[in-house]
Amino acid sequence: MMYKRIxxxxxxxxxxxxxxxxxxxxxxxxxxxxxxxxxxxxxxxxICVTCxxxxxxxxxxELDKLGRSKxxxx
Numbered sequence: 001m002m003y004k005r006i007x008x009x010x011x012x013x014x015x016x017x018x019x020x021x022x023x024x025x026x027x028x029x030x031x032x033x034x035x036x037x038x039x040x041x042x043x044x045x046x047i048c049v050t051c052x053x054x055x056x057x058x059x060x061x062e063l064d065k066l067g068r069s070k071x072x073x074x
Contacts, residue, residue: 001015001046001048001053001055002044002046002055002057007048007050007051007053008053009048009051009053010048010050010051010053012048012049012050012051014048014049014050015046015047015048015049016046016047016049017044017045017046017047018044018045018047019042019044020041020042020043020044020045020058020059021042022037022040022042023037024037026040028040028042029042029043029044029045029056030042030043031043031058031066032071033065033066033068033069033071034069034071039065039069041058041062041065041066042058042059042062043056043057043058044056044057044058044059
């Protein structure tokens, strides 16, 4: 959905994007990688308005911050 703007479930092109955000106390659509709001990795949501299918994507420039975090394991 991110690249073609077509729903993989129903084929609709009626897609809306909810940009990731980071607010006070970790609110918003994000992944906290540290103790402050500056460490938040924003997660964008792509939603098909026809069937409700959703996908979440992290922007390429945020992936490095996520990879350096000590909170995760592989």
